[in-house]
Amino acid sequence: MNGHSAALSHSPWQRAVGLLIRDRVGMSALLVVVVFAFIGLGAALGWWATQWSALSGGYYEPMSRTHWFGTNVNGQDIFARAVYSTRVAFEVGLSVALTSTALGAVLGGLAGYFRDTWLDALILWCKGVLDCMPFYLFVAAVAYALKGSDYGMHAAMIATFWTTTGRLVRSEVIRLRELEFVRAARGVGVGSWQILWRHILPNTAPLLLVQGTIVLVTAIKTEVILSFLGLGISDGVSWGRMLSAAAQEVTAGHFNNFIWASVFLFALVMAFNLLADALHDAFDPRALR
Amino acid sequence: MTLKVHVLRTLLSGAALLIGVTFLSFVLMVYFGPPLEYTLLGKNPTAEQIESVRDALHLNDPFFARYLHFLHELVTLDFGRSIVTGQPVGSLLARTVPISLGAVLPGFVLGNLVGLGLAMVAAHHRGGWVDRAIMAASVSGMSVSLIIVVIVAQVGLCSPLGLNLFPSRGWRVHGFGDYLLYATVPTLTLAVVALGYNTRFYRTVLVEAAAADYVRTARAYGATPRRIMLGHVLPNALIPITTRVLFTVPLIVVSGSLVIESFFGIPGIGQLTFDAIQSNDQPVLKAVVSLTAVLFVIVLTVSELLYNAVDPRLSHP
Numbered sequence: 001m002n003g004h005s006a007a008l009s010h011s012p013w014q015r016a017v018g019l020l021i022r023d024r025v026g027m028s029a030l031l032v033v034v035v036f037a038f039i040g041l042g043a044a045l046g047w048w049a050t051q052w053s054a055l056s057g058g059y060y061e062p063m064s065r066t067h068w069f070g071t072n073v074n075g076q077d078i079f080a081r082a083v084y085s086t087r088v089a090f091e092v093g094l095s096v097a098l099t100s101t102a103l104g105a106v107l108g109g110l111a112g113y114f115r116d117t118w119l120d121a122l123i124l125w126c127k128g129v130l131d132c133m134p135f136y137l138f139v140a141a142v143a144y145a146l147k148g149s150d151y152g153m154h155a156a157m158i159a160t161f162w163t164t165t166g167r168l169v170r171s172e173v174i175r176l177r178e179l180e181f182v183r184a185a186r187g188v189g190v191g192s193w194q195i196l197w198r199h200i201l202p203n204t205a206p207l208l209l210v211q212g213t214i215v216l217v218t219a220i221k222t223e224v225i226l227s228f229l230g231l232g233i234s235d236g237v238s239w240g241r242m243l244s245a246a247a248q249e250v251t252a253g254h255f256n257n258f259i260w261a262s263v264f265l266f267a268l269v270m271a272f273n274l275l276a277d278a279l280h281d282a283f284d285p286r287a288l289r
Numbered sequence: 290m291t292l293k294v295h296v297l298r299t300l301l302s303g304a305a306l307l308i309g310v311t312f313l314s315f316v317l318m319v320y321f322g323p324p325l326e327y328t329l330l331g332k333n334p335t336a337e338q339i340e341s342v343r344d345a346l347h348l349n350d351p352f353f354a355r356y357l358h359f360l361h362e363l364v365t366l367d368f369g370r371s372i373v374t375g376q377p378v379g380s381l382l383a384r385t386v387p388i389s390l391g392a393v394l395p396g397f398v399l400g401n402l403v404g405l406g407l408a409m410v411a412a413h414h415r416g417g418w419v420d421r422a423i424m425a426a427s428v429s430g431m432s433v434s435l436i437i438v439v440i441v442a443q444v445g446l447c448s449p450l451g452l453n454l455f456p457s458r459g460w461r462v463h464g465f466g467d468y469l470l471y472a473t474v475p476t477l478t479l480a481v482v483a484l485g486y487n488t489r490f491y492r493t494v495l496v497e498a499a500a501a502d503y504v505r506t507a508r509a510y511g512a513t514p515r516r517i518m519l520g521h522v523l524p525n526a527l528i529p530i531t532t533r534v535l536f537t538v539p540l541i542v543v544s545g546s547l548v549i550e551s552f553f554g555i556p557g558i559g560q561l562t563f564d565a566i567q568s569n570d571q572p573v574l575k576a577v578v579s580l581t582a583v584l585f586v587i588v589l590t591v592s593e594l595l596y597n598a599v600d601p602r603l604s605h606p
Contacts, residue, residue: 125305128306128309129309130313132589133582134582136547137562137574138578140566144569145316145321225436229566243434244436247443250444251457270432273428273432277428
């Protein structure tokens with residue numbers, strides 16, 4: 001801990017939280033994320049934006065007091081759609097981020113702990129194969145194979161996004177495995193599984209937190225592109241679907257779909273990107289930047 | 290370990306990856322794909338008709354025989370004919386790939402060169418306001434969706450609502466002038482989208498390479514910043530840079546072209562794939578997916594072999 005005696009009395013988590021609270025950019029990003037999470041939660045619980053699919057006005061109405069962001073080609077309220085899409089973005093982002101991070105932690109942990117065994121070789125091979133599949137085509141192929149399922153997009157993202165997390169966890173576990181507290185545990189006869197789950201993997205939590213945030217951003221951005229390609233959300237609404245509708249109508253001068261989906265999407269992704277940076281800085285003892 | 294052992298290991302893992310990607314493509318595209326016999330036959334086919342089509346498509350063969358048949362298609366590059374247009378898949382690819390390279394590669398190169406340049410400036414002023422401004426701009430760039438950039442580019446450059454300098458769709462290229470006309474907007478779009486990620490990556494690599502002992506030594510001996518950057522930092526950052534470029538080429542050329550080409554109406558591999566996705570054109574889709582993956586494995590293995598060859602720790606043990 002760079003010889004700071006004060007720092008020794010704090011756990012890495014306390015130290016990281018302390019650093020994060022003093023990081024103004026990071027805290028603003030966190031605030032934006034919390035606001036968006038609240039908007040999404042409210043939409044999920046039916047507090048607002050319940051009328052996102054109702055035909056509540058004329059087509060392409062401008063912004064007004066009844067339709068804050070105007071209406072789209074069908075006369076649906078763009079404000080309600082943008083707000084409801086926040087819920088969809090969080091659903092996609094969180095489900096993909098949590099699952100793929102858990103998968104990456106388990107597989108990366110196993111590969112690292114049983115390094116240079118057949119298990120490591122097998123996991124590395126799976127990772128290599130998935131990394132070699134061109135991503136959007138892989139999604140297309142999975143969606144193709146899971147025709148009719150609404151979760152082809154989720155499945156494909158989870159299957160490919162764990163590999164980076166897995167690689168990072170693997171090298172971290174290889175490093176941790178040789179540290180004294182693990183040797184001590186092994187010395188007093190703690191079994192391999194216990195060591196991996198109780199002593200090693202908890203120490204990869206900061207890495208998982210940062211990596212999970214990055215995956216969340218990637219998942220939200222990927223949904224937009226997949227929905228544009230017709231491989232994403234098949235019914236319902238999302239910023240991706242709003243943008244792909246916007247692509248057809250902007251040249252005719254209808255900008256409301258485009259502007260508001262872009263603003264929501266950009267603000268949330270930017271906030272998550274900055275938050276990931278802040279978390280990374282707070283946990284990185286080397287503070288390389 | 291000697292060079293020979295390393296080469297053998299590399300080749301072996303390349304072969305294992307080849308088996309993996311072909312098997313995965315096969316399972317997803319051929320084995321689990323939607324039934325083709327109904328797409329090929331008209332309405333109300335007889336049981337005999339269905340049976341004969343199933344036989345022709347090898348649908349009744351056992352699993353591994355079908356996998357081997359798929360491998361045979363892959364090796365001979367004979368994927369049959371497109372269900373939609375009836376043209377041989379091979380000739381479709383031969384026609385579309387050059388168009389995609391022309392439409393997508395300039396943007397890829399530009400995005401990398403500008404990113405590297407900005408990263409060199411940022412790394413040179415590390416910690417200063419120039420550095421912070423460049424990094425803030427690249428985080429913003431990373432947060433903008435490709436779709437947003439594409440729409441802005443089209444409205445701003447190709448429509449009467451904006452500057453209206455370029456055609457909004459299409460690819461009628463008969464000479465260099467036409468090429469500039471049609472390729473400029475896709476090039477700018479791709480370069481802008483990749484710029485944020487590229488700048489950030491290059492800066493990290495450069496800062497890491499600049500922290501090495503030999504750089505400190507060179508600085509202590511009074512080498513100029515320019516000489517340190519060009520003579521010491523860049524050459525040592527080349528391996529991570531080459532790896533990244535190799536890894537992103539298939540991503541940009543195939544995946545990037547999916548959006549760009551379908552949006553700007555460029556008849557390249559991306560448009561072909563997009564149409565195949567929309568219309569369930571299985572022969573086209575399986576050719577694109579498996580060939581890209583196989584090509585990627587080959588490039589990866591060859592680059593690994595080249596690293597082995599140039600790494601002095603291996604050639605002079």
